[in-house]
Amino acid sequence: MGNFKITYLGQLRCEAVHNSSGIKILTDAPVDNHGRGEAFSPTDLVCTALATCVITTIGIWAGKEGIDLNGTTIDVTKKMQSFPRKIAGIDLILTIKNPLLTQDQKFQLEKIAHHCPVAISLHPDIIQNMEFKY
Secondary structure: OOOEEEEEEEOOEEEEEEOOOOOEEEEEOOHHHOOOOOOEOHHHHHHHHHHHHHHHHHHHHHHHHOOOOOOOEEEEEEEEEOOOOEEEEEEEEEEOOOOOOOHHHHHHHHHHHHOOHHHHHOOOOOEEEEEEEO
């Protein structure tokens, strides 16, 4: 058995099940690509994977350092290219809610964010912009 099971439900909607937990995610094709746009699109999930990997990876480091990152948010903007249709860029704005961070800690967080597993797995043609607000 694999890690996930994907079932096509028709009308460009899929259900993804995380096999070990049973948690489900629905996807839809976006409205501009013949879909209903009522759920994350597959390309939305790629951008979501980047953002959640960034925040998880910096959270791991912060936890080891005793740094509180609770309340940190990431606003994500996906930029699509038409021909061929693909993700051209992903913009992330991280708002980190800890006014006590030193310059060195900020440097470390940003370095780690740019090297999370998803960031280094994405094709180099996808422009990744990360802005950090403290």
